[in-house]
Amino acid sequence: MTPWTRRLACTALSTLAASALLHAGACTQATSPEPDDEDLLAGVIYRGGATDEALRALLAVAPEDVPAQAAVIDVPVHGATLTGATAPELRWHIRDAFGDMRLPDRRPPPNLPLPWNDRASSPLRRAFAPLLDLLGPEREARAHGSPLNGRGYLLVFTSSDDDQVVMRVFTSVLTYTPDPSEWERLQTAAQPLTLVITNAVFEDNVIAEDAGPFAGEPSTFIVSP
Amino acid sequence: MTLRVPSAALVLSLGWATVVGCSGGDDGNTPTSGEGGSGAHNPTGGDGGQGGQGGQGGDDAQPFDWGLPPGFPRPKVPTDNPMSTVKVELGRRLFYDQRLSGTGDFSCASCHRQELAFTDGLALSVGSTGEVHPRGSMSLANTGFISALTWANPLLDTLEEQALVPMFGEEPVELGLAGKEVELLERLAADPLYQELFPAAFPDDSDDDGPLTLKNITRAIAAFQRTILSYRSPFDRYTYGGDPTAMTPSALRGRDLFFSEQMECFHCHGGFNFSDSVTHDGSTFTEVMFHNTGLYNIGGTGAYPEGNTGLREITGLAADMGRFRAPTLRNIAVTAPYMHDGSVATLDDALDHYGSGGRTIPDGPHAGVGSDSPFKSELLLGFTLTPAERDDVKAFLESLTDDKLLTDPRLSDPWTETP
Incomplete structure (x- = not known):
């Protein structure tokens, strides 16, 4: 073996070893197994530059009921019937995000191993994110370039009949217009549908301090063909 | 090219980080605010959002209300200089x-x-x-x-x-x-x-x-x-405040362009502050970055005007020629002229500069084709905008003005x- 081939082999083995460590690190937490990412994020529609990494952070925490921070649905209004071949633009707003509000102190003690103190948002993981991306496990939804900063909204449409989730959309903007196939999904689901929008404020895909997730107000409506 | 100052430390610590990254000993939300201090843990509310102590450590530390909305970072405060009204x-x-x-x-x-x-x-x-x-x-x-x-x-x-x-x-x-x-x-x-x-x-x-x-x-x-x-610009009111009326449709389209791989702006002007080299209360990894944007390429050598060569004046390294920090784009519409030497007069000129992947100075003592600079950032690839898209990007940049x-x-x- 020449020095050059030895070096090549050594580099390849090192890369494999590093990758194996990263893969192992991505799934080893003996005391609290991670939910399967693929199940967690399966079928989610991404819009407005929202990212799967941010969504994972949002889904890891139970939403809190803070009325001022709740997403209020403007369209469709509660009790509406939506008809037509093309989907309308769904719209919402935050009730009073910049209003005169006081948030309760709900910081956990620093070293308490709570479920939302997850690996995904650790400083080290953020620092080594590019390397993890390169060598680590493949992510299902490599979403869209820049990390999410600002508010992200998870729209969950459920069928009121059987509480089945019909569709989930994760977006950073305050509107969502279903495309034809998505509109058909809503039209053909058991009616009525209920839409709930959970939101949080992100900084580089991580939920910022005291910034959610916040539960939204549901709107129940009918989509007819 | 882009310089990431702590890169050596990053490389040196790679092996260690690989081993401990998932050991369970480090959790993402563990407050490690260091200098930022206890302010992160005591939100007291404020005008439009959460407050919190700005500093810690000193006996004279009083709760300081930053008045920032939820989710907006708070500045990092040195332990020996806690905030007080x-x-x-x-x-x-x-x-x-x-x-x-x-x-x-x-x-x-x-x-x-x-x-x-x-x-x-x-x-x-x-x-x-x-x-x-x-x-x-x-x-x-x-x-x-x-x-x-x-x-x-x-x-x-x-x-x-x-x-x-x-x-x-x-x-x-x-x-x-x-x-x-x-x-x-x-x-x-x-x-x-x-x-x-x-x-x-x-x-x-x-x-x-x-x-x-x-x-x-x-x-x-x-x-x-x-x-x-x-933190109160139309962009903030839309993005952090959830106010759908805050940004115009044109500004929203411009936002999509700004954050696209077509324009690449967000790589250096990203995050909540539209800049890099940012730290805040609770952040543990401080990056410092400098970029050569191809503003000059005197004589094809990559040179910047003598006496204003950027990071090279500190490090003495030839490769640091023309590297400057990316400033925040917040309020950019009211902070003309642009660049470290004010040599770009308007937002349109700035878009021309970046769209060309560098500035061409046809004659005079600073003549040169900036896009050919050997020291230029690899992120500066240039882009093409239609007139309507250009208007949208400008509308977006104007939405960053905090009146x-x-x-x-x-x-x-x-x-x-x-x-």
């Missing part, structure tokens, strides 16, 4: 006080005017003695989040230290206080207002010098600067206020 007020007085200059007619605010997002509107700043600087005045909006201050100095990382540069710097002269330290202290000590404010802001300073010291002057100014916070910041009475000149 009285200290901020003292800092505001000093910031606008013309007695802080050798000539007695110049202040920090002379080059950092509130209505211009704390810039001066000049291509190159002019000091108290009339000396023209090689660089333009940087915006102080959100300067409390910046991890490397000024245009190209990775060593200058606290506002307290930075304040000494304009006060006592001689090349160039800014406030012109070099050699006049005693005179300055005597001048301030004679003012009854300062006789009250300094002891109130620094109640634990009981040594022989008392609280009116150069160190405390810079501490107070730094505390005030940390409150120059831009409330430009008129906020808490940040205005206290010496002109009617008692």
Whole structure:
């Protein structure tokens, strides 16, 4: 073996070893197994530059009921019937995000191993994110370039009949217009549908301090063909 | 090319990080605020959002209400200079006080005017003695989040230290206080207002010098600067506040372009502050980055005008030619002219520069094709915009203007206020 081939082999083995460590690190937490990412994020529609990494952070925490921070649905209004071949633009707003509000102190003690103190948002993981991306496990939804900063909204449409989730959309903007196939999904689901929008404020895909997730107000409506 | 200063440390610690990254000993939300301190853990609310203590450690630390909305980061505060309302007020007085200059007619605010997002509107700043600087005045909006201050100095990382540069710097002269330290202290000590404010802001300073010291002057100014916070622009009201009426459709389309791989803007002007080299309360990894944007390529050598070569002046490295920090784009519509030397007059000119992947100067002493610079950032690939897209991008950039910041009475000149 020449020095050059030895070096090549050594580099390849090192890369494999590093990758194996990263893969192992991505799934080893003996005391609290991670939910399967693929199940967690399966079928989610991404819009407005929202990212799967941010969504994972949002889904890891139970939403809190803070009325001022709740997403209020403007369209469709509660009790509406939506008809037509093309989907309308769904719209919402935050009730009073910049209003005169006081948030309760709900910081956990620093070293308490709570479920939302997850690996995904650790400083080290953020620092080594590019390397993890390169060598680590493949992510299902490599979403869209820049990390999410600002508010992200998870729209969950459920069928009121059987509480089945019909569709989930994760977006950073305050509107969502279903495309034809998505509109058909809503039209053909058991009616009525209920839409709930959970939101949080992100900084580089991580939920910022005291910034959610916040539960939204549901709107129940009918989509007819 | 892009320089990431801590890269060596990053590489050296790779093996260790690989092993411990998932060991369970490090959790993402564990508050590790360091200098930022306990403020992160005690939100007390505020005007439009959460407050929190700005500092920690000192016995005099009082809860400080930043008044920021939920999710907006808070500045990192040094442990030896905790925030307090009285200290901020003292800092505001000093910031606008013309007695802080050798000539007695110049202040920090002379080059950092509130209505211009704390810039001066000049291509190159002019000091108290009339000396023209090689660089333009940087915006102080959100300067409390910046991890490397000024245009190209990775060593200058606290506002307290930075304040000494304009006060006592001689090349160039800014406030012109070099050699006049005693005179300055005597001048301030004679003012009854300062006789009250300094002891109130620094109640634990009981040594022989008392609280009116150069160190405390810079501490107070730094505390005030940390409150120059831009977070109420139309972009913020839409993105953080969830107000669908805050941004126009054109600005929203421009936002999509700005954050697209087509334009690549967000790589250097990303995050909540539309800049890199950012740190804040709770952040544990501080990156410092500098970029050569192909503004000059004198004679095809990559050279920048002598005396204004950016990071190279600090490091002495040829590869650092023309590397400067990416400033925040917040309030960019009111901070023209642009670039470190103010050589780009308008937003349209700036878009032309980046769209071409570098500036071409056809003739004269600085002639050269910037896009061919051997030192240019690899992120500067150029882009093409239709006229409508250009309007959208400009509308987006204009949506970053925080009008409330430009008129906020808490940040205005206290010496002109009617008692």
